[in-house]
Amino acid sequence: MDYQLIRDRIDKLVARVNEIGGEVQEVIIEEPASLEQILQIEEQLGMKLPHSFKMVLTEFSSNFSLRWFLPEELEPPEEFKFIYCGMPHWGLELLPQFEEDRLGWIETVFPNPSDDYDAVWHHKLAFCEAGNGDYLAFDMAKGDDAPIVYLSHDDGEGHGYVMANNFLELIENWSKIAFVGNIDDDWLPFTTSPESGIIGDGEVAKRFRSWMGLNS
Template structure:
């Protein structure tokens, strides 16, 4: 992955959002994480982090945060009435807390392994909190070196269990081309066609969205 291009893309998104009167919180791109720090975290968590996630942590940023929102009076195409903000963050150091929260949801609410909704919460590693009780997580069920990205909804959200990408690099590559729109599922669902399609950065909805916001990315 071209990380210089990714960083340029992030700042392009921020600039365009501000140009149309939107709000952009500070873009945080912290220095990469060391291999030793990753090994220590894996030992603490008791799991191996997915390979693509480790690559991004070591080559791009150990911590990343980006949030934007559009002005309330902006005329919005009907397809994107919910797609009015963008949010993504990750940090190596925050993983234990997110995992503790996910496990608490499993133990208290989603414990039934026979229930098709509950079971989606199991064998995951949460890495990004949406802020409403939902999470983005790595699906560890196959036990491979890498892991797909799935959405965990706590309240029957339509995006529950959606597979958004095959790995973390694919995830940020596709989602960045949509300005990281989200992170609530109703904000990114227009850019999928099924629970297994992933985020379609070259779909018709994505092209229309970029045109609307003037994003040449």
């Protein structure tokens, strides 16, 4: 994984958002985690973290957060009408709280693993809040390098969609579309089916980068 390329995309995005009068509230890229820190969290969670997620945590950053917003007066094209910000984040120390939250949703709202909608919430590991009660999560039933799926609490269109086949693929493709907001309305335009994942090199992504002025 070319982490410098990810940093370069972030730098270009931050510069562009500022240039067009938007707001960048936060850019956090903390030092990588140690294997000991990861083992402590795995013990606390009672499960092993997905392979590529551990790679990113130990090679790139243990705690990452980026918050940017387009200027209110900027009107996007119709196909990007829901996109106004980006708020990707992950943090090793945040995982226990996110997992507690996910289990809370299962206990109170989605308890039935035999129900198709409820089942999406089961056997997952949440790592990113969407900001509206939804989560990005690893599908822990799919092997040691789990795909990333979207968990919606209120019938969101993206519920159960695969966002990427693993964490490295997620940050590669998500960074190509400016880490657009975590809510499914924001990234669904860059998918073609519930299994396609975010397509960072597709025609829609190219149009988005052109509109955002991120091609140069």
